[in-house]
Amino acid sequence: MLKEERQHSIINEVELHNRVLLTDLAEKLNVSIDTVRRDVKELDEENLLVKVHGGAVSLGFANHSPQSNNVYALDKKIAIAKKALALLRNNSVILIDGGTTCLELAKLLPTNLKLTCFTLSLPVAMELLRKPNVETIFIGGTLSKDSQIAMGPSAIHALSEIKVDYSFIGTGYVDTEFGLTEFDWDVVQTKKAVINASKKAVLLCISEKLNSQHRFKTCSLNVINTMVTELEPWDTKLDAFKNLNIQIL
Amino acid sequence: MLKEERQHSIINEVELHNRVLLTDLAEKLNVSIDTVRRDVKELDEENLLVKVHGGAVSLGFANHSPQSNNVYALDKKIAIAKKALALLRNNSVILIDGGTTCLELAKLLPTNLKLTCFTLSLPVAMELLRKPNVETIFIGGTLSKDSQIAMGPSAIHALSEIKVDYSFIGTGYVDTEFGLTEFDWDVVQTKKAVINASKKAVLLCISEKLNSQHRFKTCSLNVINTMVTELEPWDTKLDAFKNLNIQIL
DNA sequence: AATATATTTGCAGTAGTTTGCAAGTTTTGA
DNA sequence: TCAAAACTTGCAAACTACTGCAAATATATT
Numbered sequence: 001m002l003k004e005e006r007q008h009s010i011i012n013e014v015e016l017h018n019r020v021l022l023t024d025l026a027e028k029l030n031v032s033i034d035t036v037r038r039d040v041k042e043l044d045e046e047n048l049l050v051k052v053h054g055g056a057v058s059l060g061f062a063n064h065s066p067q068s069n070n071v072y073a074l075d076k077k078i079a080i081a082k083k084a085l086a087l088l089r090n091n092s093v094i095l096i097d098g099g100t101t102c103l104e105l106a107k108l109l110p111t112n113l114k115l116t117c118f119t120l121s122l123p124v125a126m127e128l129l130r131k132p133n134v135e136t137i138f139i140g141g142t143l144s145k146d147s148q149i150a151m152g153p154s155a156i157h158a159l160s161e162i163k164v165d166y167s168f169i170g171t172g173y174v175d176t177e178f179g180l181t182e183f184d185w186d187v188v189q190t191k192k193a194v195i196n197a198s199k200k201a202v203l204l205c206i207s208e209k210l211n212s213q214h215r216f217k218t219c220s221l222n223v224i225n226t227m228v229t230e231l232e233p234w235d236t237k238l239d240a241f242k243n244l245n246i247q248i249l
Numbered sequence: 250m251l252k253e254e255r256q257h258s259i260i261n262e263v264e265l266h267n268r269v270l271l272t273d274l275a276e277k278l279n280v281s282i283d284t285v286r287r288d289v290k291e292l293d294e295e296n297l298l299v300k301v302h303g304g305a306v307s308l309g310f311a312n313h314s315p316q317s318n319n320v321y322a323l324d325k326k327i328a329i330a331k332k333a334l335a336l337l338r339n340n341s342v343i344l345i346d347g348g349t350t351c352l353e354l355a356k357l358l359p360t361n362l363k364l365t366c367f368t369l370s371l372p373v374a375m376e377l378l379r380k381p382n383v384e385t386i387f388i389g390g391t392l393s394k395d396s397q398i399a400m401g402p403s404a405i406h407a408l409s410e411i412k413v414d415y416s417f418i419g420t421g422y423v424d425t426e427f428g429l430t431e432f433d434w435d436v437v438q439t440k441k442a443v444i445n446a447s448k449k450a451v452l453l454c455i456s457e458k459l460n461s462q463h464r465f466k467t468c469s470l471n472v473i474n475t476m477v478t479e480l481e482p483w484d485t486k487l488d489a490f491k492n493l494n495i496q497i498l
Numbered sequence: 499a500a501t502a503t504a505t506t507t508g509c510a511g512t513a514g515t516t517t518g519c520a521a522g523t524t525t526t527g528a
Numbered sequence: 529t530c531a532a533a534a535c536t537t538g539c540a541a542a543c544t545a546c547t548g549c550a551a552a553t554a555t556a557t558t
Binding site: 154 | 301302304306377378386387389394397403404407
């Protein structure tokens with residue numbers, strides 16, 4: 001096997017799984033660990049990956065800095081996603097909804113966490129495929145052009161046949177009185193089906209959305225088991241939600 | 250054997266397999282390794298391949314940066330996709346399979362063409378969402394990490410409930426005797442379901458794949474209605490396929 | 499056709515790379 | 529803090545590359 005081939009495989013492996021161990025590479029490529037070490041060192045010097053102790057990580061993974069994709073309040077959404085991670089256990093069966101906050105959750109799933117993960121969202125699915133220990137199942141349906149989410153009867157029907165441990169959902173608007181509301185009727189129908197398909201529903205929601213409403217209602221707040229915001233639990237903005245028997249993270 | 254001839258063989262070999270060893274070339278071409286070395290050096294200087302220690306790699310392969318997703322024989326695949334477009338009419342209901350050739354078809358769909366389009370492939374779905382007049386329906390299922398395609402029982406079941414006008418499919422290997430074959434068993438099961446879900450099946454296939462086989466059979470060539478390659482219809486490589494009642498584009 | 503000129507090819511010796519191993523040092527995580 | 533794992537360095541064996549040269553082949557000229 002040529003050196004170039006080997007290095008190409010290493011790049012592929014790193015890009016696919018975000019990280020890789022030198023020992024695994026050596027075994028897979030049938031060369032000594034020294035050779036792999038030298039290869040990774042060269043690739044690091046060419047800025048094709050980042051070498052770390054014991055292995056290598058992809059460039060995208062190494063850059064913890066918020067990249068080119070400018071998401072509104074990305075730092076808050078990342079904070080929310082990190083908190084939500086605490087709910088996950090090995091071998092959980094979960095569902096991740098669409099939206100930028102849920103996408104951050106998908107991105108931040110640890111590579112060593114074993115999960116079965118359903119989703120309706122194309123971008124979330126793309127991220128989940130990068131996680132070596134996550135089995136990803138896409139709920140099929142008609143795709144919405146702007147939200148990139150599967151919707152419609154077939155998606156709702158597919159959801160009726162599953163029951164996941166946790167679903168992580170976003171919402172357009174949330175309010176103590178009206179609950180979760182949306183601008184779009186189809187989105188509401190799909191989110192209802194998602195909530196029905198889950199033992200526990202976890203709402204991921206930045207504080208800007210608290211106390212806002214729109215025209216179509218997804219559900220009342222009492223069907224939500226856990227709400228995750230970027231705020232500290234004792235923040236006064238959350239007071240109104242604490243009386244509703246919701247776990248607040 | 251003329252020098253030109255030999256160098257042409259070397260280029261072919263490198264492009265087809267992405268890499269080649271000087272020792273193998275010397276043996277195959279019945280010349281000394283020095284001669285091959287000089288040939289490869291010249292070809293490298295002409296930027297027709299990249300010489301590396303012990304062999305040579307193709308241009309696309311050499312630049313193993315993950316960002317520039319270099320597709321093998323992209324120009325041929327684009328040519329195939331353009332030909333396949335001729336089959337489409339407004340309001341057709343079609344299915345586009347995964348694979349790089351099918352992805353090119355999705356990219357090249359005219360923005361004014363009205364279609365209902367099913368797919369199992371995440372990258373194809375991403376492209377279809379960019380087309381304003383295409384209604385995209387994703388066939389859900391367990392997503393494969395390397396092919397980024399929905400597979401498994403639920404995908405096969407979802408396929409059993411539809412019948413599209415045309416399905417555009419790729420294949421790993423194709424041969425007049427053995428038909429369409431694949432490396433992967435699950436892929437074969439899914440492709441079978443795709444073909445059953447379509448009134449007409451269109452095979453998109455670069456000429457390099459003609460007359461090659463692998464271990465699992467998708468279907469015989471007689472269930473394929475149309476075959477699209479980058480070759481001219483009168484190319485002799487297609488002669489063997491013309492006796493099989495297949496439309497050739 | 500015969501000769502001169504240029505190119506190509508294979509060989510041999512030398513120079514340079516790559517690889518795996520071993521000994522010693524550093525980092526990591528409990 | 530300690531033990532395990534990972535890293536560094538130097539080295540020898542195997543492999544690959546380059547150089548110059550002579551024989552073989554091709555091309556051009558008379």
